Amino acid sequence: MTALDIGVVRERSGLPASTLRYYEELGLIRSIGRNGLRRVYAGDVMQRLSFIALGRHAGFSLEEIGAMFAPDGRLSIDRDQLMEKADGLDKRIKQLTALRDGLRHTAKCSAPSHMECPKFQRLMRMAGKNPLRGRDAIV
Amino acid sequence: MTALDIGVVRERSGLPASTLRYYEELGLIRSIGRNGLRRVYAGDVMQRLSFIALGRHAGFSLEEIGAMFAPDGRLSIDRDQLMEKADGLDKRIKQLTALRDGLRHTAKCSAPSHMECPKFQRLMRMAGKNPLRGRDAIV
DNA sequence: CCTTGACTTGAAGTCGACTTGAACTTGTAA
DNA sequence: TTACAAGTTCAAGTCGACTTCAAGTCAAGG
Incomplete structure (x- = not known):
């Protein structure tokens, strides 16, 4: 679970940096620090992004998806x-x-x-x- | 194929007048005259609205649906x-x-x-x- | 004749999920 | 050491399908 620079996440996920920032703003992912200016994401970010993609495919809104993460970051889908x-x-x-x-x-x-x-x-x-x-x- | 007042169309289709005007503006349906201020639609309007609904269900955009009507009003879907x-x-x-x-x-x-x-x-x-x-x- | 309710117009607003723009900063390669 | 690509911020823009607003008009019922 090593930290990931936003550039790496962008590349691995295929999502533009703007989307990652947007998701972060909504609280769907969280950055754990900075490398200079650049955001550094926690190691679970890829998993979270996959989960978001899955939720979107299933027809959930970003807000609904956000509600599925417990404050501690684990899933709490009923x-x-x-x-x-x-x-x-x-x-x-x-x-x-x-x-x-x-x-x-x-x-x-x-x-x-x-x-x-x-x-x-x-x-x-x-x-x-x-x-x-x-x-x-x-x- | 008698002409239909917009009120009748609204009622039979369940679509608000604003939507009908919008569709007309896009050229998806055509009004054939007025009754005072009120639009009067051609008799085939209900069929057209059904077709539009079908197209939307199938995932077509209104623009794509518009392109499926030939200038003479008949369908020309390839x-x-x-x-x-x-x-x-x-x-x-x-x-x-x-x-x-x-x-x-x-x-x-x-x-x-x-x-x-x-x-x-x-x-x-x-x-x-x-x-x-x-x-x-x-x- | 007068009221009323359903229409009329054109312009602007809404919603969700992003994207774009302008101005700025920084780690890294040359 | 300097240039550069790739970040950064905040605000505003985009897209599709409508809806809403303000102000006006009119046919039909009482």
Whole structure:
């Protein structure tokens, strides 16, 4: 668990320094000192960044992710929260699967225009019933 | 295909008038006249709105969706584009499935802390390898 | 005839996750 | 020892999809 210069973290994680600073500002990672001006991060930073990436993939906001770290730096995710998220993903997976199959069908469908394909119409009707609002989580 | 007052469209679609005006401004729907001040939309507007909702669910931006309407108002989606999107969805579905299973396992896992669960670690490693950038399409 | 509520306009604001800009500092290589 | 790449700060900007605001208009009901 040796300390890591920000340059090293940038390189290993692929994230720009600006993002690392931003995450630090939000309290998602913490720097343990400086090397001259440069931030030096604690050795667990790579693990934390992976965790953040994972959280983002699962559809959590940075704020939510931040709340999963206990003050001592360990994880404190409640298992119910995970199950809830998993159930949410499950729903979304089903939606996406229907969508994927619908699109595939539509692409091959012999109807002269997509609008005339009954399956496509069904898809549209489904979508119309729950419009996505704003930048709404797509997951 | 009778004309529809914006109030009726708002009601049937569940979208606020502001959204309808916004969509019109972007050229996604067109009003065919006025009733006093009020916009009156062409009869196909509900279908168009459904299509827009479908496109959004599939992860297209409003701009991309706009490009799918030919100038005459008919759809002109190229079937390859649909297949491409379907393939994209497929990938995303696989990711989400792995994620869902991982979360479910983690929730039930007997490891004292999530970080100690090997499956969880594997998930993190996967996520770490392709961080989500910005407001990146989650789909 | 008058009120009212749902529309109208154009401009500005919001939200999340960053990025960019301007001005400055520093460890390291030449 | 001097140049330089890569950091630093703080404030402001960006992007997409809308929403909100202030001020005005109008069709329909009482």
